[in-house]
Amino acid sequence: MKSVTLTRFLLEQQRQPNSTCPAELRLLIETVARACKAINHAISKGALGDVLGSLGTENVQGEVQKKLDVLANDLLVDANEWGGHLAGMASEEMDTIHPIPNRFPRGEYLLVYDPIDGSSNVDVDLSVGTIFSVLRAPSECAGREVREEDFLQPGTEQAASGYAIYGPQTLLVLTIGSGVYEFTLDRELGAWIMTDGPIKIPSGNCEVAINMARRPQWSPEIVRYVDDRLTYEKAPCGRAFNMRWTGSMVADVHRILKRGGIFLYPSDSRTPGKARLRLLYEANPMSLLIEQAGGSSIDGEGRVLDIQPKSLHQRVGLILGDSAEVSALKDIVLA
Numbered sequence: 001m002k003s004v005t006l007t008r009f010l011l012e013q014q015r016q017p018n019s020t021c022p023a024e025l026r027l028l029i030e031t032v033a034r035a036c037k038a039i040n041h042a043i044s045k046g047a048l049g050d051v052l053g054s055l056g057t058e059n060v061q062g063e064v065q066k067k068l069d070v071l072a073n074d075l076l077v078d079a080n081e082w083g084g085h086l087a088g089m090a091s092e093e094m095d096t097i098h099p100i101p102n103r104f105p106r107g108e109y110l111l112v113y114d115p116i117d118g119s120s121n122v123d124v125d126l127s128v129g130t131i132f133s134v135l136r137a138p139s140e141c142a143g144r145e146v147r148e149e150d151f152l153q154p155g156t157e158q159a160a161s162g163y164a165i166y167g168p169q170t171l172l173v174l175t176i177g178s179g180v181y182e183f184t185l186d187r188e189l190g191a192w193i194m195t196d197g198p199i200k201i202p203s204g205n206c207e208v209a210i211n212m213a214r215r216p217q218w219s220p221e222i223v224r225y226v227d228d229r230l231t232y233e234k235a236p237c238g239r240a241f242n243m244r245w246t247g248s249m250v251a252d253v254h255r256i257l258k259r260g261g262i263f264l265y266p267s268d269s270r271t272p273g274k275a276r277l278r279l280l281y282e283a284n285p286m287s288l289l290i291e292q293a294g295g296s297s298i299d300g301e302g303r304v305l306d307i308q309p310k311s312l313h314q315r316v317g318l319i320l321g322d323s324a325e326v327s328a329l330k331d332i333v334l335a
């Protein structure tokens with residue numbers, strides 16, 4: 001079997017007529033992928049590298065920061081700020097945006113990321129990941145410093161999105177707007193080798209990912225949907241759905257991309273502020289991947305990728321996965 005590296009894949013995409021991958025985007029994705037290798041290296045050292053545990057600080061959203069949250073954030077900033085591909089960055093772990101300093105050349109893209117998603121799992125050696133999204137800097141910011149409002153673009157505007165998952169294997173899953181491709185890190189070669197793609201979500205897998213402890217904040221419709229799926233007689237596949245919840249969205253979404261099923265972290269519109277996941281760092285990049293793999297992603301009512309963000313750290317209800325199952329849920333919720 002010929003082995004296709006990430007570099008070769010991106011170069012071949014760049015050479016396509018009407019390519020969605022200009023050279024600057026290719027180089028940016030390669031830089032992000034390189035930073036993910038460094039993050040993988042730090043995670044795999046664990047206690048030996050003194051990277052586990054909390055830092056004793058909180059991020060702007062009031063969440064306790066793990067050492068690795070901050071380390072991974074810094075690795076991504078350091079790897080990306082001098083390359084000349086970006087006008088600015090924003091991260092779940094930074095209070096506000098990080099414009100590219102004047103000492104470096106500025107590029108046309110904005111990078112948005114969650115450096116360690118599922119970081120509560122790091123200390124117990126479960127899979128975690130890095131989620132990223134690439135936007136184009138609006139033309140208005142060409143002659144000035146990039147501003148927070150420049151990042152507030154709907155998910156449909158993403159030029160690329162992806163995640164690295166640090167699990168039994170280290171993988172990079174990527175879309176540049178035409179299909180979803182998986183690359184496995186060959187640790188000896190230090191290269192990302194394509195191992196799957198274009199990925200299509202298998203249909204009809206009766207598996208649901210949800211944190212049942214949050215049931216009090218669900219709407220009555222979500223309660224009805226989940227109860228139906230967990231009841232033998234009512235579930236459409238002739239048996240009750242199986243349930244899986246890792247507490248690491250990257251791991252749950254990866255399972256759905258490969259095996260099917262549905263993921264829910266819903267919010268009840270009557271109790272705003274209770275949503276968990278962030279629109280820019282988590283929901284949008286994952287929604288683009290899911291849609292590119294033939295699935296659907298909604299906030300409970302409408303398409304996630306159509307939401308106009310109002311603030312950088314905005315949270316949103318999220319339901320994504322197998323299109324038929326998301327549409328069955330919509331029928332129940334909107335009935």
Ligand code: AHM
Nearest residue numbers: 116117118119120211247248249250
């Ligand atoms: P994080 O980015 O701070 O780790 O938070 C996001 C994570 C998701 O990976 C996961 O789906 C969710 O939070 C788990 O939430 P819960 O603690 O309710 O299980």
Ligand code: MG
Nearest residue numbers: 114117118282
């Ligand atoms: Mg996260």
